[in-house]
Amino acid sequence: MKNDLxxxxxxxxxxxxxxxxxxxxxxxxxxxxxxxxxxxxxxxLYGPPGVGKTALINAASKEFGFIVIEMNASDTRxxxxxxxxxxxATSYVALDNxxxxxxxxxxxxxEVDGIxxxxxxxxxxxxxxxxxxxxxxxxxxxxxxxxDKLRPLKKxxxxxxxxxxxxxxxxxxxxxxCLLEHIKAEFEALERIAQNSRGDVRSAINDLQSLSEExxxxxxxxxxxxxxxxxxxxxDETLRGFFSxxxxxxxxxxxxxxxxxxxxxxxxxxxxxPKRFTNPGELAAAYDYVSRADMYRGRIGTxxxxxxxxxxxxxxxxxxxxxxxxxxxxxxxxxxxIITLFWTKGKRSMLDxxxxxxxxxxxxxxxxxxxxxxxxxxxxxxxxNAAARIAEWFNFTSEEIDFLVKMNKY
Amino acid sequence: MVAVLxxxxxxxxxxxxxxxxxxxxLGLDYNREQGLFSVKSCNNIEKLMDTIGSILNAEVxxxxxxxxxGKDFPCSNCKYNELCTSKDLPFSCVCPQCLQDRKQYExxxxxx
Numbered sequence: 001m002k003n004d005l006x007x008x009x010x011x012x013x014x015x016x017x018x019x020x021x022x023x024x025x026x027x028x029x030x031x032x033x034x035x036x037x038x039x040x041x042x043x044x045l046y047g048p049p050g051v052g053k054t055a056l057i058n059a060a061s062k063e064f065g066f067i068v069i070e071m072n073a074s075d076t077r078x079x080x081x082x083x084x085x086x087x088x089a090t091s092y093v094a095l096d097n098x099x100x101x102x103x104x105x106x107x108x109x110x111e112v113d114g115i116x117x118x119x120x121x122x123x124x125x126x127x128x129x130x131x132x133x134x135x136x137x138x139x140x141x142x143x144x145x146x147x148d149k150l151r152p153l154k155k156x157x158x159x160x161x162x163x164x165x166x167x168x169x170x171x172x173x174x175x176x177x178c179l180l181e182h183i184k185a186e187f188e189a190l191e192r193i194a195q196n197s198r199g200d201v202r203s204a205i206n207d208l209q210s211l212s213e214e215x216x217x218x219x220x221x222x223x224x225x226x227x228x229x230x231x232x233x234x235x236d237e238t239l240r241g242f243f244s245x246x247x248x249x250x251x252x253x254x255x256x257x258x259x260x261x262x263x264x265x266x267x268x269x270x271x272x273x274p275k276r277f278t279n280p281g282e283l284a285a286a287y288d289y290v291s292r293a294d295m296y297r298g299r300i301g302t303x304x305x306x307x308x309x310x311x312x313x314x315x316x317x318x319x320x321x322x323x324x325x326x327x328x329x330x331x332x333x334x335x336x337x338i339i340t341l342f343w344t345k346g347k348r349s350m351l352d353x354x355x356x357x358x359x360x361x362x363x364x365x366x367x368x369x370x371x372x373x374x375x376x377x378x379x380x381x382x383x384x385n386a387a388a389r390i391a392e393w394f395n396f397t398s399e400e401i402d403f404l405v406k407m408n409k410y
Numbered sequence: 411m412v413a414v415l416x417x418x419x420x421x422x423x424x425x426x427x428x429x430x431x432x433x434x435x436l437g438l439d440y441n442r443e444q445g446l447f448s449v450k451s452c453n454n455i456e457k458l459m460d461t462i463g464s465i466l467n468a469e470v471x472x473x474x475x476x477x478x479x480g481k482d483f484p485c486s487n488c489k490y491n492e493l494c495t496s497k498d499l500p501f502s503c504v505c506p507q508c509l510q511d512r513k514q515y516e517x518x519x520x521x522x
Contacts, residue, residue, distance in 0.1 A: 023477070023502040024452050161453045167490040168504040169477070187510070195493060 006306055007209040008202050011177055013059045019052040020173045020201060021165035026056060029160050033060055033106075033137060040158040042131040042138040044112070046145040047162025050200030053141045054303070057108055065103040066137070070110065079126040086130045106137045111302060113142035113150060124149055131156050164199025167191075173201065174208050178218070185218035192223040202305075210256060235260050239268055239331055242315075243276045246323050251316035262311070266294055267335030269318070275329045282322045289318035350403050357394050378404050413468040416482055417475075417500030419446035422465055429465070436461060449500045459499075472500035478508040 013019045016026060025045070032043050045053045061068045071085055086107050107130070115123040131138050131153075145154060174190045177183075185208075193211070197204035207226060212218040238258040245251040258265075270290055277283040293314035300307045351370065358369040358377065377394070381387045381404055391401050419441070425433070434440070436458040437451035449458070449472070463470045473482040483505045485491055485498050 021502070023475075024449075024500070028451065159453050163452075163496045163499070163501065166494060166496060166501070166503050168488070168506075168509050169502075171509060172478075172504050195490070199495060 006206070006309070007177060007181075008205045009306055011180075011205065013052070013055045014062070016056065016059050016063055019056050019059060021169045022047075022052060022056075022162050025160050025162050028158075029056060030060055032158055032160075033064060033066075033139075038137065038158075040156065041134055042140060042157045043160060044140045044142060044145060044150075044154060044157040045160045045162060046113075046142045048164055048199065049143055050197075050202035051162045051165050052201065053162055054110060057106075057139055057141065061106055061108075066106040067104070068108050069105050070108045079123060082123055082126040082130065086127075104136055106139055107134070109138070109140045111142060112140045112153065113144045113147055114302065115149065124153055128152055128156055165201050166199070167194045170194035170197060170199075170201060170204050174204060177205065177208060178212075181212070181216070183212045183216045183218055185212065186220050188220040189218045189223045192220060192226065196223075196226050235264065235268060235334065236331060238265065239272065242269065242319050243272065243331075244326050244328075245316075245319050248313075248316040248320040251319040252312050255312045255315060262297055262300075264335055264338065266290065266297060266315075267337055268332070269315070271332045271336050272329075273318075275332070277321065277325070279322070279325065282325065286318045286321045289314050289321070293318065347403070347407075350400065351407075354396065354400050354404060357396065357400075361394055374404070378407065381405050411468040413463075413466045413470050414473060414484060415462070415470060415500075416473045417449040419444065419448050421445065422447055422462065425465060429461075433458070433461060452500065455499050471498040474501060474503040474505070476505035476508055477502050478504055481505060 016030060019026060025047075029043060029045065032038060032040075045057070047053060058068065060066075069085070071082070086109075109127065112124075112127070115127075127138075127140075140153070140157065142150065145159070171187075171190050171194045174185070174193060178185045178190070189211075190208075193204050193207045196207065207223075208218075211222050211226070238254065238260050241254045241258075242251060245254065270287075273283060273286050273290065277286050293311050296307055296311040296314060300311060351374075352366065355366045355369040355374065358364070358373045359366055362369065362373060364373065377390065380390050381401060387401070390396075396404070422433075430440075433447070436454045437449060438458065439448045439450040440446075441448065449455070459470045459472075471484060471486075473484055475482055483503075485494070487506055488494070488503070489506070491497055
């Protein structure tokens with residue numbers, strides 16, 4: 001990229017008035033944040049991605065002198081983790097509060113709808129407790145607030161809904177950026193970018209940057225390629241293009257236009273590399289780049305998208321290790337890991353059911369049942385005199401007995 | 411029939427107590443002195459519009475406020491009407507005249 005700084009970063013709103021659209025939501029949130037006597041201690045901003053929720057929180061906190069203590073989706077948000085970070089941040093009023101520059105802390109929990117699974121166990125309950133006891137404002141953001149898990153959380157929060165940013169407002173923002181970047185853009189070109197963004201300001205700015213930073217003129221013709229971004233380029237197409245590129249630049253361009261899931265793409269590339277690079281030295285070099293790309297993917301998580309260029313860069317280097325050695329080959333797709341998970345889904349749910357029964361009878365967890373009990377029960381079931389009694393005690397079905405006896409791996 | 415309302419203040423016929431409370435819960439505010447309703451929260455805006463529509467017995471559309479010139483205008487004048495996901499809702503926008511007028515836009519930018 002010509003200019004290393006992404007425009008979404010460069011033009012990240014610094015003041016509340018810089019945020020485009022959702023004026024009513026902005027006003028509601030600002031009123032809540034400024035208020036000394038808040039009717040609710042927490043606020044939940046919700047709405048589609050790229051409409052300015054996080055930007056508003058950062059800009060407003062800065063404007064009103066709050067220090068933001070943030071926990072986002074890339075952090076584990078179990079009860080323990082939340083209590084470790086959020087409890088100290090919300091149980092004391094900082095000494096900063098008495099200075100003229102700062103109003104103290106605000107706790108910001110981004111993407112609370114992403115709190116799920118075993119890793120985040122007890123997270124929602126812990127947040128509610130924090131909100132009830134907190135001495136500082138608690139701000140949360142979510143894309144989908146309607147998931148069941150968030151229902152108790154919504155009761156203790158002021159809800160602020162964000163909508164897709166309207167097309168004229170996005171066009172106006174793009175006009176402003178064009179003016180500041182000295183880009184001569186046709187109105188129709190900006191119109192097309194705004195329409196393609198579907199209300200997502202971030203993607204509109206990214207599109208504008210990718211289309212106009214080479215030459216400072218943007219015509220409607222230049223935006224014709226945009227349709228391919230919204231068109232689903234299949235994984236197969238992307239993989240074929242990726243493995244047959246002639247240069248790093250080609251690979252980067254392909255990746256920026258493709259809309260494949262990056263995690264699936266990484267797994268597929270990893271599966272196919274030995275087929276693409278038959279020379280061990282080339283294969284090792286390519287895997288090295290892919291492993292670095294994987295590291296960046298982990299750091300990107302769900303919100304650090306400014307690191308995406310490094311992910312693309314590493315992937316592009318992997319693709320361009322030896323462009324001259326390319327020979328067409330049969331692709332492995334979808335990724336082996338996902339195929340395996342798909343094929344073993346039935347078996348895994350059967351084992352889960354068995355572990356549940358063992359757990360209930362022996363008062364142990366699923367994990368302990370699977371690890372410590374299943375191997376012995378399998379052995380016992382093979383002994384004819386004991387099998388019937390054991391099966392009856394655990395209430396195993398004939399299918400479950402059959403599964404346990406025949407299973408090789410668990 | 412279409413009822414065009416301005417979110418900053420509009421009149422409604424007298425409603426029952428329960429209906430009034432429900433309107434307040436859905437996000438309306440009432441100014442006793444002026445006897446005008448206004449939209450305070452847009453969290454349940456679709457439901458609110460349905461309720462107002464049932465009171466007025468008409469399809470309800472709200473005027474938009476232009477962020478540049480401050481004028482109120484209806485969505486029916488906008489050419490992106492069909493693509494808009496928040497059509498006729500009481501939000502801010504840029505009116506078609508301001509959007510096309512580059513000179514006015516540059517003047518607007520100079521304010522910042």
